[in-house]
Amino acid sequence: MKMRLSILVLLFCVTNVFAQTTERQFIRTDAKLIALAHVRVIDGTGAAAKDDQTIIISDGKIQSIEPAATAKIPANTQTLDLNGYTVLPGLVGMHNHMFFPMGGSPPMYSNMGISFPRLALGVTTIRTTGSVAPYSDLEIKKLIDAGRMIGPKMHITAPYLEGAGSFTPVMHTLTGPEDARKLVNYWADLGATSFKAYMNITRAELRAVVEEAHKRGLKVTGHLCSIGYKEAAEIGIDNLEHGLFADSEFVSNKEPDKCPQGVSNSLRQLDLNGPAAQETIRTLIAKNVAITSTLPVFEAGGALLAQSGVGASSALLNQRVLNVMSTDARVRYLQARARVPPQADFIALFRKGMEFERAFVKAGGLLIAGLDPTGNGGIVAGFGDLREVELLVEAGFTPLEAISIASLNGAKFLGEDARIGSIAPGKQADLMVVKGNPAATISDIENVEIVFKDGVGYDSEKLIQSVQGLVGIR
Ligand SMILES: [Zn+2]
Numbered sequence: 255m256k257m258r259l260s261i262l263v264l265l266f267c268v269t270n271v272f273a274q275t276t277e278r279q280f281i282r283t284d285a286k287l288i289a290l291a292h293v294r295v296i297d298g299t300g301a302a303a304k305d306d307q308t309i310i311i312s313d314g315k316i317q318s319i320e321p322a323a324t325a326k327i328p329a330n331t332q333t334l335d336l337n338g339y340t341v342l343p344g345l346v347g348m349h350n351h352m353f354f355p356m357g358g359s360p361p362m363y364s365n366m367g368i369s370f371p372r373l374a375l376g377v378t379t380i381r382t383t384g385s386v387a388p389y390s391d392l393e394i395k396k397l398i399d400a401g402r403m404i405g406p407k408m409h410i411t412a413p414y415l416e417g418a419g420s421f422t423p424v425m426h427t428l429t430g431p432e433d434a435r436k437l438v439n440y441w442a443d444l445g446a447t448s449f450k451a452y453m454n455i456t457r458a459e460l461r462a463v464v465e466e467a468h469k470r471g472l473k474v475t476g477h478l479c480s481i482g483y484k485e486a487a488e489i490g491i492d493n494l495e496h497g498l499f500a501d502s503e504f505v506s507n508k509e510p511d512k513c514p515q516g517v518s519n520s521l522r523q524l525d526l527n528g529p530a531a532q533e534t535i536r537t538l539i540a541k542n543v544a545i546t547s548t549l550p551v552f553e554a555g556g557a558l559l560a561q562s563g564v565g566a567s568s569a570l571l572n573q574r575v576l577n578v579m580s581t582d583a584r585v586r587y588l589q590a591r592a593r594v595p596p597q598a599d600f601i602a603l604f605r606k607g608m609e610f611e612r613a614f615v616k617a618g619g620l621l622i623a624g625l626d627p628t629g630n631g632g633i634v635a636g637f638g639d640l641r642e643v644e645l646l647v648e649a650g651f652t653p654l655e656a657i658s659i660a661s662l663n664g665a666k667f668l669g670e671d672a673r674i675g676s677i678a679p680g681k682q683a684d685l686m687v688v689k690g691n692p693a694a695t696i697s698d699i700e701n702v703e704i705v706f707k708d709g710v711g712y713d714s715e716k717l718i719q720s721v722q723g724l725v726g727i728r
Contacts, residue, residue, distance in 0.1 A: 277404055282704050282711040285332035287312050292322045293336040296693055298343035298661040298676035300654050303693040309341060311683040314709030318679055340691055342657055343676050344378025344684035344705065346664025347639050349495060349548045349624020353386045354726060355631045357586050361422050365390050368728040369721040371398065371405025373578065375636030375714055376686030376702045379664070379674055381409040383475065383495065383624065384450040386424040388413050392445050404712060409448065409668060412441035415463055417454035417480060419513070425452065431462035438466040451476035456511040457489060464490040475546070478502070479513035484534050487541040493667065495546045498610035504530060522603050526613055535617050544620040544667050547611050549645035551625065554632035556600035564604055564648055575637045578718065583631055583726025590630035608649035622667050623660040634725050640699050647696040654693060683709040
């Protein structure tokens, strides 16, 4: 008995050591003192980029940012000469599910607990924004926090709070407000820090969710349909997903608590400068409701344009993205791409969604960003987050504004902006190092080479190589 126990202990130790040594190969540097010398700095606040700076990282935190010419580099500092590179804050992904569509009818979804954390690229913090495998999400977060898995800092959203009529069986169906209250408290007790209302939730259920979550200081977001944006804002929701695309309130014959047909059509006809749309924007801002932009999932679902901009073939058929997919996932995505809607319709609605996001920000609203790795299966962790920043630029934001939306704004919403979201002395060293200059050419943001989380620098390409062909499997 005693011998068996020691064999077990030995086995456990061996697997533990193995885990640590395999993870080590992905670490470019974890020195106590690191200097990123001669870099361009985009600090995430929207301020202009600064050329030829030196950032000193000490014990996982940003100690200083100074012009390289005058910066004093302490002894025993590991210096990386990064001439030609830009340092940006690690992105804060606000619609970053851990799962991926697996096809089937009704559609199924599975957790990508191995591939997605490694593919986070420049994303150092995520909110999971609805879970289909909450126990796994919670445990993966613990493993990452303990340094036993590589991945971003995770803010876990509870399983979807969905009413009757879901299109997928991966969600529980609420039986009413009491059920909603019970679930909010159950998942909050286990470590969920936010909640997501889904398409068929009733107003009474949403009210119960908001009340219970707010009692505990937690936030509620929604991908809604049965409830319009203004109604949800009045109920007290904190955040709405998918920009304008999920607002059903402009469907003329919409019934209360019911998800209507024809949402896209009603949005196509909506005048963003008209009184109805303007009142919605005003209400959202007055009620402090943030909007999450998830442009990549809509782009992937739409038509292909030959050249640059929205629906560029370089984005929709990005070889690096296709390479991390399993054969099955790749085939399903390419088949779905062959069935896209007519181009003119799609582009007009997509452009309107972009226009709405700019109008919301211009009016003073907090826009945050995510990728949403669902839809037709073309959107993959990390790659999708970088594409979101490019699409915000396509929407008319400057590169510096787009980067700030995808970093500092998310941190603000999470209440974490004193620690993360921008590059400033005293903040955690959560950074991405990219080749080139995204302030001038936003697509340079795809050239991620090193990602720092709490001052540990990971080799982005090695992490991508380690999960080739795995998205769609694990
Ligand atoms: Zn989602």
